Amino acid sequence: MNLMQYLNPKDPNQSAALYDEDLLTWAQVLADVQDLIKSLPKRVYVINACSNRYHFFVGFLAAIHNRCITLLPANHLPKTLENLSVNYPDVVCLNDQNDLYNDIPVLSCCYNGKLTAESHYVQLAAPAIEAEICIAFTSGTTGEPKPYTKTWQSLITIAKHTNQRLALDYEEATVVATVPPQHMFGLEASIMLPWQGGYLLDAQVPFYPGDIIERLKEISGTCVLVSTPAHLGILVKSVSAAPKIECVISATAPLAHGLSEEIEQNFTTRLLEIYGSTETGTLATRWTTKSNTWFALPGIKLISQDQEIINVHANYFASPMILDDELKLFDAHSFEFLRRSNDLIKVGGKRASLLALNDALCSIDGVEEGVFYQPNSVLNITARLVVFVVASNHSDETIRAALRCKVEAVFLPRSVIFLKKLPKNKLGKIPQKMLKKLWGDFLAEKNR
Amino acid sequence: MSSTALEQEVASLLVSALNLEVLPDEISLDMPLFQDEGLGLDSIDALELALAISKQYGVEIKSEDAENKQIFTNLRSLTKHIQQHRTC
The missing domain is CATH 3.30.300.30 (ANL, C-terminal domain)
Known part of the structure; x- marks a missing residue:
């Protein structure tokens, strides 16, 4: 596999992101990455706390270019950051709202998000296939959050296969997401998917139904909406129609019965549901209104052990992962979701x-x-x-x-x-x- | 409607929409809605509350409203915002 095709665009004038009303080219993105690298202290780890999705993206690319590992804690509370810095002391916290991070016990770097002249831009240095790109942490309630390392191979493989499942005919689609980019699903669907699929990444993180509808109206062309059952449930109750959503991608919990039909009918769209976890990343997808059955992404195998434990195999896992959920396996590649493990x-x-x-x-x-x-x-x-x-x-x-x-x-x-x-x-x-x-x-x- | 009557009505809406375990009278005007020492609501509540307010008063809450954080400060600020922007 030629990794370069996944890293830098063939044409730097190709569009990459929407920043408010501005359509940004790849040359602009790479120039901003170069500019940020100048001010970002070089540490082994970067906590990317940028709330603007474009700022996060630039920070993420800068970290990859610098061979730094991005940490994705479940939240950015001072206590969480303090605990994180014990295990990862050589760390810098990149953020775009400096006032929030004055008190944290971690070196912080504010990214002002100012667009730089796009004439000089850096070519991203390609990471090795096994390079560790980020570490996601499970929420953890009382115990220590557990770290899960994501390699370059796992991120690009999942993005490529999710994009194939999406089967979009549109080249200039914009990915609008209500989920933050720091969440594993958010990283996969709102950062990796537009980057690797060649779609536009929308900088905003619309939250309320009014925000979502307004953003969809502002964007010319087709949109993909990345969201969760909580947001979608409220959205369906708030508005009877929505403009130009070619496809809705939902994850984090199974959609309530009937909600998927309502979403497709009211918004004249298709709904792709994603099954996965912070530990494993995306594992399977389904077109919920068409079928109850989940289909694993290519290369993923689910194997049942002792009738109870289900192991997930993929070439990017160092060893098989054990699933917490109860599934009814039809074969190694398809299943029905029964219930989350009781715990x-x-x-x-x-x-x-x-x-x-x-x-x-x-x-x-x-x-x-x-x-x-x-x-x-x-x-x-x-x-x-x-x-x-x-x-x-x-x-x-x-x-x-x-x-x-x-x-x-x-x-x-x-x-x-x-x-x-x-x-x-x-x-x-x-x-x-x-x-x-x-x-x-x-x-x-x-x-x- | 007088502001007091509206305040009581919004307090009732808070309790019913979010299924809270307090009585409307127990929500004082200055009690913080979203901080730990007050009602301790979170982002899911914010979504549900925005929905309830738009259904009942026709007031749409958006996060880009400059005063958004202020609107949700307490019952007083929320009622004031509804009073100024209500369409029904």
């Missing part, structure tokens, strides 16, 4: 181990026992957690306050339900069925 719950695209959350709850002083529960929300988009707890000297507020120091905000319980004891079966386990009943009773009582 994993997801809220708003963030993942946590139920075991770790329960540990955090039970480690609070005065809590005798307690358990987290995720009710099925009516909308099934943003199902928040609740806790059942035995703790006579606590109130809702003291439980939440104690948890706040231990778990991320999205996992904080919306309801704290106090019990005299937790329901247990003969094996001493707390069956989900009983929690579901308790939750039903609680709601009935509340609404009476």
Whole structure:
């Protein structure tokens, strides 16, 4: 494989990105990379915290050119950065909002995003196929976030194969994304895909439905919308039509039943769903309204071991990866998604181990026992957690306050339900069925 | 509608749209909505809240609004924004 074709464009005058209203050429991008390299301290690691997607892209390319590894932590809270700098001390934090990063205990470098003269631009130095480009971290709730290294080979292979699945006829499509580029799905679908597929990368990160529709209207030509079930669910409820979306790509959680049809009908589009994880990257895709079956990307094999554990093989994994989810395998390349492993719950695209959350709850002083529960929300988009707890000297507020120091905000319980004891079966386990009943009773009582 | 009546109505909307475990009366005008020491809402709540506000008052929230961070500061600022921009 000739790597150069994936790195620098054949024609520097080819369009690369949309920066507000400006259409930027590759010459401009590469000139900006060259300019940033002058001011970016050369460290082994770069935390790229730029919120503008174009700024992130320039920083990402500069890091690749400098042979630096980009770190992708689950968030950029001062505490997270501080912890990260313990294991990765030779690090610089690149950001485009300097005021937010005055207090961090990490060397920081502000990128002002000013476009430079495009006459002199750098040719990117090609990384080796096995070169480590970035390290993604799983969210982690109480435990240490776990690092997953992504090689150049894995990133370009996934981008190429996702692009083939997308089968776009349009050369000048713009990729608009509601997800931040620091998220693994965001990096793959909103940075690597437009870069390697030759589409325009949109600098903005529209968030509210109004932002998304306005951005789509501003862009001339075809758009690909990269988003999540949470955003898409709210978007469908907010507007009845959307302009020019050739294709919607959704990931981070399975789409609620019916939502995929609604999206395709209301927005006159096609919806491609992506199955993957921070650990593995994209593994499979499906056209959700056509089929329940997921098809693995070329080169990926799923092999079941002992009927339970599923190993994923790909030539870019150092060793097979173990999947957390339960799948029904049809063969090594296609499957139906059954459920997430019991231990994993997801809220708003963030993942946590139920075991770790329960540990955090039970480690609070005065809590005798307690358990987290995720009710099925009516909308099934943003199902928040609740806790059942035995703790006579606590109130809702003291439980939440104690948890706040231990778990991320999205996992904080919306309801704290106090019990005299937790329901247990003969094996001493707390069956989900009983929690579901308790939750039903609680709601009935509340609404009476 | 007087601003007090609207404040009560928006507080009720907050509770019902976000399925909060507080009573509308318990949300004071100056309680921060999105910080840990207040209601502790997060970005998913922001999306749901924006939807509820546009349905009920015809006010569309956009992140590029210069005052966006201020709008969501507390119940007072949110009500003021709705009062100034409501279309229904």
